Amino acid sequence: MAASSAATFSIGTNVSFGCKVGSLSQSKPFGVRFNSQNSLKSFSGLKAVTSVSCESDSSFLGKETSAALRGSIALKAQKENQSYQYHLQPQAAFKVAILGAAGGIGQPLALLIKMSPLVSALHLYDIANVKGVAADLSHCNTPSQVLDFTGASELGSALKGVDVVVIPAGVPRKPGMTRDDLFNINAGIVKNLIEAVADNCPDAFIHIISNPVNSTVPIAAEILKQKGVFDPKKLFGVSTLDVVRANTFVAQKKNLKLIDVDVPVVGGHAGITILPLLSKTKPSVSFTDEEVQELTVRIQNAGTEVVEAKAGTGSATLSMAYAAARFVESSLRALDGDGDVYECSYVQSDLTELPYFASRIKIGKKGVEAFITSDLQGLTEYEQKALEALKPELKSSIEKGIAFANKQAVAA
Numbered sequence: 001m002a003a004s005s006a007a008t009f010s011i012g013t014n015v016s017f018g019c020k021v022g023s024l025s026q027s028k029p030f031g032v033r034f035n036s037q038n039s040l041k042s043f044s045g046l047k048a049v050t051s052v053s054c055e056s057d058s059s060f061l062g063k064e065t066s067a068a069l070r071g072s073i074a075l076k077a078q079k080e081n082q083s084y085q086y087h088l089q090p091q092a093a094f095k096v097a098i099l100g101a102a103g104g105i106g107q108p109l110a111l112l113i114k115m116s117p118l119v120s121a122l123h124l125y126d127i128a129n130v131k132g133v134a135a136d137l138s139h140c141n142t143p144s145q146v147l148d149f150t151g152a153s154e155l156g157s158a159l160k161g162v163d164v165v166v167i168p169a170g171v172p173r174k175p176g177m178t179r180d181d182l183f184n185i186n187a188g189i190v191k192n193l194i195e196a197v198a199d200n201c202p203d204a205f206i207h208i209i210s211n212p213v214n215s216t217v218p219i220a221a222e223i224l225k226q227k228g229v230f231d232p233k234k235l236f237g238v239s240t241l242d243v244v245r246a247n248t249f250v251a252q253k254k255n256l257k258l259i260d261v262d263v264p265v266v267g268g269h270a271g272i273t274i275l276p277l278l279s280k281t282k283p284s285v286s287f288t289d290e291e292v293q294e295l296t297v298r299i300q301n302a303g304t305e306v307v308e309a310k311a312g313t314g315s316a317t318l319s320m321a322y323a324a325a326r327f328v329e330s331s332l333r334a335l336d337g338d339g340d341v342y343e344c345s346y347v348q349s350d351l352t353e354l355p356y357f358a359s360r361i362k363i364g365k366k367g368v369e370a371f372i373t374s375d376l377q378g379l380t381e382y383e384q385k386a387l388e389a390l391k392p393e394l395k396s397s398i399e400k401g402i403a404f405a406n407k408q409a410v411a412a
């Protein structure tokens with residue numbers, strides 16, 4: 001193999017997982033490596049907000065706080081860099097479960113999480129075909145242990161002791177369908193899985209990917225309430241893919257370095273409820289009215305773009321796995337005590353009159369720690385109108401989810 005051959009994978013944090021041959025003299029043939037200071041500037045995910053806001057007076061962090069944070073992060077990364085060149089132990093020992101792990105999202109997501117130095121155990125659950133996925137994945141010589149669980153009888157064991165549960169179980173769209181068309185099947189799947197989460201790991205962070213997210217998150221909340229274990233700070237609808245797409249499309253359109261771009265996306269996760277706040281793009285960039293219209297519509301329809309391109313074989317899986325892995329890694333860093341974790345997510349919220357709303361949040365050890373209210377201040381007229389326009393649809397999706405969960409409770 002050529003001495004210079006190297007592949008480094010980044011999933012959106014300042015941690016990178018690298019396979020590097022030759023040029024890192026002390027590294028193992030395959031190892032877990034931190035990119036130190038360089039990554040602080042160059043990552044597109046978790047730290048993007050911090051790095052960008054350091055350069056801006058109008059960020060939600062003051063200049064001094066930002067400078068101190070940057071210093072402490074650089075020091076931490078340096079230390080991590082030193083230790084990780086010599087040890088192949090997990091940096092932390094968190095347990096993650098994926099429910100729907102044999103699916104189009106579940107498999108690549110499992111691979112990305114298997115590469116995380118923060119994970120000691122990865123529990124893969126599905127109703128079928130998960131044994132082979134786990135056997136395959138378990139041969140990767142990264143630290144976490146992979147265990148497989150099949151069918152309802154093994155669901156409880158899959159969830160015991162888990163810190164983060166990720167749920168991509170359910171059916172995906174075909175061309176011509178809306179996400180809401182998935183409600184009839186996926187609502188019941190999410191309900192059953194959340195009941196098991198409530199019974200077996202009520203303190204875990206719960207990441208809901210299954211669509212329609214605008215309704216499945218309220219369903220999950222109602223089920224957790226019925227079980228007496230609802231902690232609104234720990235229930236997250238995964239809307240990270242909207243941010244990932246917004247960052248990509250804006251960087252392409254404005255010819256910006258992709259890794260620098262950060263666009264908050266608020267509202268929900270379907271059609272017009274997906275509202276990219278282009279005026280809040282970091283670094284600061286100006287758009288013509290036509291560009292705003294074109295980018296907003298592309299970001300809102302990006303899921304459909306993939307559904308149509310896949311022509312009946314499913315919806316976004318690889319980009320979704322990437323986005324979900326970023327959100328998992330952010331959650332694990334928060335659980336591990338990193339005080340600098342910001343992501344957009346669809347959560348219980350009082351930022352608007354709607355009970356659930358996606359916005360940028362600060363995540364800490366106990367879940368949602370703060371809402372970044374500044375994103376919703378000083379909106380353009382276009383954004384303000386779009387915000388008002390999305391509310392009726394989002395409200396009705398929320399109510400549909402709540403009604404479903406309550407009807408199930410009455411019937412039981």
Ligand SMILES: NC(=O)C1=CN([C@@H]2O[C@H](COP(=O)(O)OP(=O)(O)OC[C@H]3O[C@@H](n4cnc5c(N)ncnc54)[C@H](O)[C@@H]3O)[C@@H](O)[C@H]2O)C=CC1
Nearest residue numbers: 100102103104105126127168169170171172209210211320
């Ligand atoms: N939040 C977001 O941004 C996105 C959400 N999605 C949604 O994610 C979901 C999954 O998509 P794909 O992975 O492409 O679908 P898929 O059909 O490839 O995989 C779904 C997996 O869920 C499993 N499953 C079904 N019922 C289950 C149950 N009761 N318990 C455990 N596992 C169960 C299936 O066996 C299958 O392995 C869909 O609802 C899709 O709309 C997709 C892309 C983005």
Ligand SMILES: O=C([O-])CC(=O)C(=O)O
Nearest residue numbers: 173211302303304315316
């Ligand atoms: O469009 C879909 O059905 C899947 C999804 O949520 C996305 O790709 O954003």
